[in-house]
Amino acid sequence: AQKITQTQPGMFVQEKEAVTLDCTYDTSDPSYGLFWYKQPSSGEMIFLIYQGSYDQQNATEGRYSLNFQKARKSANLVISASQLGDSAMYFCAMRETEIRTNTGNQFYFGTGTSLTVIP
Amino acid sequence: EPEVTQTPSHQVTQMGQEVILRCVPISNHLYFYWYRQILGQKVEFLVSFYNNEISEKSEIFDDQFSVERPDGSNFTLKIRSTKLEDSAMYFCASSEGRGNAADTQYFGPGTRLTVL
Numbered sequence: 001a002q003k004i005t006q007t008q009p010g011m012f013v014q015e016k017e018a019v020t021l022d023c024t025y026d027t028s029d030p031s032y033g034l035f036w037y038k039q040p041s042s043g044e045m046i047f048l049i050y051q052g053s054y055d056q057q058n059a060t061e062g063r064y065s066l067n068f069q070k071a072r073k074s075a076n077l078v079i080s081a082s083q084l085g086d087s088a089m090y091f092c093a094m095r096e097t098e099i100r101t102n103t104g105n106q107f108y109f110g111t112g113t114s115l116t117v118i119p
Numbered sequence: 120e121p122e123v124t125q126t127p128s129h130q131v132t133q134m135g136q137e138v139i140l141r142c143v144p145i146s147n148h149l150y151f152y153w154y155r156q157i158l159g160q161k162v163e164f165l166v167s168f169y170n171n172e173i174s175e176k177s178e179i180f181d182d183q184f185s186v187e188r189p190d191g192s193n194f195t196l197k198i199r200s201t202k203l204e205d206s207a208m209y210f211c212a213s214s215e216g217r218g219n220a221a222d223t224q225y226f227g228p229g230t231r232l233t234v235l
Binding site: 037042043046050052091106108110112 | 150152154160161163164174175177208210214221224225226227229231
């Protein structure tokens with residue numbers, strides 16, 4: 001089974017509108033972290049936001065917020081007031097923690113969602 | 120703001136040649152990583168490195184690959200004999216090493232490797 005699933009290959013949003021990018025995950029580890037990264041056409045990976053499995057509140061970072069629904073194993077990214085510069089690929093990622101050995105450093109990435117902001 | 124840097128930004132090589140991709144992680148970070156992204160596909164983990172040794176590696180990271188921290192700042196990925204299927208964007212990342220799930224990895228701008 002895929003660790004991270006992003007079912008929206010492409011999304012369009014009108015400038016200044018909000019958009020939700022979906023991410024579901026699969027893990028049996030009680031301790032994990034969920035991350036979103038933005039990849040513009042230039043190729044770099046930019047960290048946006050983090051949500052921990054034990055966090056009681058949804059994470060927010062400026063215009064980015066994470067709609068974390070633990071029971072449904074979903075961690076959707078919400079971008080409010082979209083801007084033209086938000087056009088990019090967006091990747092959801094997860095890190096598990098093997099509690100016994102404190103290993104599990106690798107990130108598992110989804111296939112990404114290409115967001116296009118329309119003026 | 121400190122950032123991960125990578126050189127070169129683009130490397131073109133002939134099949135069978137050795138390449139070395141270089142990275143300078145964020146200075147106070149303890150964990151270092153290499154990932155690759157084949158064009159149009161998702162980012163895949165290759166290897167993590169801590170305390171001068173590999174802490175974890177994926178199935179992709181076979182005997183053709185090696186990593187090294189030759190000095191106090193650089194972190195390198197060597198591919199001994201490149202194959203066409205090694206063509207990809209290679210990302211270096213680093214993290215503080217908090218030892219828990221909150222350990223955010225910060226990525227460099229990537230090196231695009233093209234094998235001809």
